[in-house]
Amino acid sequence: MPPTLKDVAERAGVSRAAVSRTFTDGASVSLKMRRKVEKAATELGYSPNALASSLTTGRTKLIGLVSNNFHNPIFLEVFDLFTRGLQERGLRPLLVNLSDETDPANSIRMLRQYSVDGVVVASSTLPPGFAKAFRDAGVPVVHSFGRYASSPEVHVVGIDNAECGRMAARELVRRGYRDVAFLGGPESATSTQDRFRGFMEELAKYPEISVRHSFAEAYSFNAGRKEMLALLKDRPAEAYFCGDDVLSIGALSAIADSGLKVPGDIGIIGLNDMEMAGWENINLTTIRQPISQIIDSSIELIVSMLENPDRYPEARLFPCKVIERGTLRPVD
Amino acid sequence: MPPTLKDVAERAGVSRAAVSRTFTDGASVSLKMRRKVEKAATELGYSPNALASSLTTGRTKLIGLVSNNFHNPIFLEVFDLFTRGLQERGLRPLLVNLSDETDPANSIRMLRQYSVDGVVVASSTLPPGFAKAFRDAGVPVVHSFGRYASSPEVHVVGIDNAECGRMAARELVRRGYRDVAFLGGPESATSTQDRFRGFMEELAKYPEISVRHSFAEAYSFNAGRKEMLALLKDRPAEAYFCGDDVLSIGALSAIADSGLKVPGDIGIIGLNDMEMAGWENINLTTIRQPISQIIDSSIELIVSMLENPDRYPEARLFPCKVIERGTLRPVD
DNA sequence: TTCCATTTTGCAACCGGTTGCAAAATGGAA
DNA sequence: TTCCATTTTGCAACCGGTTGCAAAATGGAA
Numbered sequence: 086m087p088p089t090l091k092d093v094a095e096r097a098g099v100s101r102a103a104v105s106r107t108f109t110d111g112a113s114v115s116l117k118m119r120r121k122v123e124k125a126a127t128e129l130g131y132s133p134n135a136l137a138s139s140l141t142t143g144r145t146k147l148i149g150l151v152s153n154n155f156h157n158p159i160f161l162e163v164f165d166l167f168t169r170g171l172q173e174r175g176l177r178p179l180l181v182n183l184s185d186e187t188d189p190a191n192s193i194r195m196l197r198q199y200s201v202d203g204v205v206v207a208s209s210t211l212p213p214g215f216a217k218a219f220r221d222a223g224v225p226v227v228h229s230f231g232r233y234a235s236s237p238e239v240h241v242v243g244i245d246n247a248e249c250g251r252m253a254a255r256e257l258v259r260r261g262y263r264d265v266a267f268l269g270g271p272e273s274a275t276s277t278q279d280r281f282r283g284f285m286e287e288l289a290k291y292p293e294i295s296v297r298h299s300f301a302e303a304y305s306f307n308a309g310r311k312e313m314l315a316l317l318k319d320r321p322a323e324a325y326f327c328g329d330d331v332l333s334i335g336a337l338s339a340i341a342d343s344g345l346k347v348p349g350d351i352g353i354i355g356l357n358d359m360e361m362a363g364w365e366n367i368n369l370t371t372i373r374q375p376i377s378q379i380i381d382s383s384i385e386l387i388v389s390m391l392e393n394p395d396r397y398p399e400a401r402l403f404p405c406k407v408i409e410r411g412t413l414r415p416v417d
Numbered sequence: 418m419p420p421t422l423k424d425v426a427e428r429a430g431v432s433r434a435a436v437s438r439t440f441t442d443g444a445s446v447s448l449k450m451r452r453k454v455e456k457a458a459t460e461l462g463y464s465p466n467a468l469a470s471s472l473t474t475g476r477t478k479l480i481g482l483v484s485n486n487f488h489n490p491i492f493l494e495v496f497d498l499f500t501r502g503l504q505e506r507g508l509r510p511l512l513v514n515l516s517d518e519t520d521p522a523n524s525i526r527m528l529r530q531y532s533v534d535g536v537v538v539a540s541s542t543l544p545p546g547f548a549k550a551f552r553d554a555g556v557p558v559v560h561s562f563g564r565y566a567s568s569p570e571v572h573v574v575g576i577d578n579a580e581c582g583r584m585a586a587r588e589l590v591r592r593g594y595r596d597v598a599f600l601g602g603p604e605s606a607t608s609t610q611d612r613f614r615g616f617m618e619e620l621a622k623y624p625e626i627s628v629r630h631s632f633a634e635a636y637s638f639n640a641g642r643k644e645m646l647a648l649l650k651d652r653p654a655e656a657y658f659c660g661d662d663v664l665s666i667g668a669l670s671a672i673a674d675s676g677l678k679v680p681g682d683i684g685i686i687g688l689n690d691m692e693m694a695g696w697e698n699i700n701l702t703t704i705r706q707p708i709s710q711i712i713d714s715s716i717e718l719i720v721s722m723l724e725n726p727d728r729y730p731e732a733r734l735f736p737c738k739v740i741e742r743g744t745l746r747p748v749d
Numbered sequence: 750t751t752c753c754a755t756t757t758t759g760c761a762a763c764c765g766g767t768t769g770c771a772a773a774a775t776g777g778a779a
Numbered sequence: 780t781t782c783c784a785t786t787t788t789g790c791a792a793c794c795g796g797t798t799g800c801a802a803a804a805t806g807g808a809a
Contacts, residue, residue: 087529087555089764089765089766090765091765099788099789100789100790101765101766101789102768102788102789104766105765105767105768106767106768106787109767112767113786113788115774115786115787115788118788132526132530133765134530134766135530135532135766136468136471136472136532136766137764137766137767138766138794139468139794140468140764140765140767140793140795140796141765141768142767142794147511155493155500156493156692158490158693161487161489164512165487165488165516168487168512172514177511177512178512179479179512180482180500180509180512181500182496182497182504184501197419197464198465199479199509200466200468223419306692306693310697335696338696338697338698339697341697341698342697360638361490361638364666365671365673365674366666421796422795423795431758432759432760433796434758434759434760434797434798435758436796437797438757438798444797444798445756445757445758446758447757447758465795469794469795469796470764470797472763472765472766472795472796473763473795473796473798474764474797751809752809753806753807753809754805755805755806756804756805756806757802757803758801758802758803758804760799760802761799762797762798762799763797764797765794766794767794768791768792768793769790769793771788771789771790772787772788772789772790773786773787773788773789774786774788775786775787776783776784776786777782777785778781778782778783778784779782
C-alpha cells in the first residue's frame with residue numbers, strides 16, 4: 086500500500102492538516118514546516134491521492150473524452166492533441182468509446198459516477214442533443230467538431246460546414262467543372278447535412294452547372310469506395326466533393342480500379358486534411374480543417390468552464406481553406 | 418450538485434448503509450428494502466460516486482492506458498479495441514500520452530495519484546524496463562506489444578518479433594529474391610531489434626543471398642519514405658522487409674516517385690496488417706499481427722491481476738502470418 | 750404461542766484527503 | 780521586556796461512500 090497523509094504526518098511529527106497544506110498551492114505553511122513535511126514525504130515516497138482530495142474539493146481533474154469515430158485516421162491527430170493538451174494543464178482524459186451507441190444516458194451515468202469535471206464530445210456526426218444531454222445533467226461540456234447553431238445551447242468548437250460546402254462548390258466552379266456532385270458521408274451526420282446544404286446553395290447560383298448527390302454509409306474508406314464503385318457504373322460526374330478525406334481515398338481507389346485517371350477524368354476534393362492526405366501517394370486536394378486550433382480552443386473552453394460552469398454558451402468557428410494537391414485539375 | 422447516498426437514505430427513510438448495500442452486488446438486502454431504496458434513487462436520479470467508494474474498497478476500476486505511438490494508424494485499432502474491451506468489463510481507460518517522454522517516473526506518479534487498478538503499456542518501442550517500473554511501484558501492469566523475454570519480469574502479450582523476422586526472410590527466399598534488405602524502424606525500438614535479429618538469423622542460412630540493412634528514424638510514413646529515397650540513390654535491393662506497415666507505405670511512395678514498379682522492380686513486405694494495408698490502392702503484402710487477440714488477452718490478464726496482483730509473470734505470444742497482397746512478386 | 754436459527758438492518762468507525770475556526774507562535778515596534 | 784497584529788498550526792468536522800459487529804426482525808418448527 087502506498088503511504089498516506091497520515092504516515093507522512095507521523096513521520097514528520099506534525100498534524101495531517103499541515104501535510105495537506107504543503108501539498109495544496111496557496112495554503113499557509115511556514116518554510117520550516119514545508120521542509121520538514123517534504124523531507125518525510127520524499128523519504129516515504131508519498132504523493133497525494135487525487136481521488137480522495139476530489140471528495141472535498143469537488144474537483145477530480147478528470148475530463149471525459151467521448152467519441153464515436155475510432156476508425157477515422159483523423160482521430161489519431163485528435164486523440165494526440167487532446168491528450169497532450171489536457172495533460173499540459175494537469176487534466177486527465179477518461180476515454181469513452183461510443184461505438185454504435187448514440188443514446189447519451191449511459192455515458193452520462195458513467196461519467197457522473199467518476200465525477201468528471203467536464204466532458205468533451207469529439208464528433209462531427211452526433212446531433213447537438215447529445216452534448217446538450219450532458220449540460221442538462223449539470224456536466225460542463227464542449228462539443229468539438231459539432232454542428233454550429235445560431236443560438237447554441239452548448240459550447241461548440243468547430244468549423245462552418247455549410248461554408249465548407251460553398252467553398253468546395255466555388256473551387257469546382259473556378260476550375261471549370263460543369264458536372265459536379267456531392268458524395269457525402271452518412272446522411273444522418275450533421276456535418277454531411279451542413280456541407281451538402283452549403284454545396285447546393287452555392288451551386289444554385291450556376292444553373293448551367295449540373296449537380297447530383299449521394300451519400301456513403303459512413304466516413305470510411307470502404308463506404309467511399311463502395312459508393313464510388315456504384316457511381317462509376319453510370320456516367321460519373323466530372324468532379325466530386327467527398328464527405329471527408331478517408332472517404333475520398335476510398336473513392337480514389339474505386340476510380341483507380343475503373344481505369345479512369347484523377348484528375349484527368351475525374352476530380353476529387355476532400356475535407357479534413359488529415360496527415361495521410363498529404364502523403365505523396367495519396368496527394369489529395371482537400372479542405373483543411375484547423376484541427377489543432379479547434380482542439381486548443383476546446384480545451385481552453387472546458388478549462389474556463391471549470392471556473393465558471395454557467396458560462397454563456399458560444400460557438401467558435403474556425404475558417405477552413407483549400408489545400409491544393411493533385412486531385413483537382415488546374416484552373417484553366 | 419448530484420444527489421448523494423445520504424439524500425437517498427433520507428428520502429427512503431432508511432440508513433445510509435442500506436442504500437450502500439442495494440448498490441453493491443452480493444450485499445445482504447431484503448427485496449422490500451431494495452425496492453424502497455431503488456424507488457428513492459430513481460426519483461432523485463442517484464448513481465453512486467465511484468471515486469468515493471474506491472476509497473474504502475481500494476478499487477477504482479480505472480486502468481491506465483499508456484502509449485507513445487499516437488501517430489501510427491495501427492493505434493486506431495488498438496485504442497478502439499482497448500476501450501471497448503475495458504468498457505465491457507466495467508473498467509475505464511485513463512489515457513496517458515507519453516509523446517517523447519520515456520522516463521516512466523512521471524506517468525507512475527500520475528497514475529498512482531489516480532489510484533488506477535492497473536496499467537496497460539501499449540508499445541512496441543519501449544524497453545521492458547518501462548513496464549517493470551510500474552510493477553516495482555506496486556501497480557499491476559501488462560506490456561502489450563512488448564518484448565518477449567525468456568524470463569519475463571512483467572506480463573508481456575504480443576508476438577515473437579524475431580520469428581516474424583525469420584518469417585519475412587523465408588517469404589523473400591521462397592519467392593526467389595537473392596538480394597534482400599531490412600528497412601527497420603528506429604534502431605532503439607525493441608521490436609525492430611528483434612525483427613532484425615530474426616531476419617538476419619534466417620538469412621544466414623543462405624550465404625548466396627546478399628543482405629543489407631538500415632533503419633528509419635521512426636515507425637512513420639515520412640521516415641520510411643525518407644529512408645527509401647536515400648536507398649534508391651544507390652542500387653536498391655530486390656526486396657525489403659520494412660519495419661511496419663506505415664513505414665512500408667512511406668517506402669512505397671518513394672519507390673513510386675522513382676518510377677520503379679512494385680512488385681516488378683522492388684518487393685516490399687510490411688508488418689502489422691493494419692486496416693489500411695488492405696485498402697485496394699495500398700494493397701500491401703504484410704505479416705499480420707493478431708491485434709484483437711493480443712488486446713483481448715491483455716485485458717484478460719490485467720483483469721486477472723486485479724484479483725491476484727502477484728500472479729506469476731508470463732509471456733503470451735501469438736503467431737503471425739503472411740498476408741499475401743500485391744507488393745511481393747509471386748512464387749516462381 | 751414460543752423458541753431459535755437465519756436474515757436483515759443500523760450504528761459507528763473508517764477510507765485519504767480538506768478546511769473553517771480558534772489557539773498558538775512569531776516577530777516587529779515601543 | 781511587553782504588547783499586539785499577523786502568520787502558522789492543530790482540532791475536528793466533513794466529503795461520499797463501505798463494512799464489521801451487534802441488535803432487531805423474520806419465519807419456520809414445535
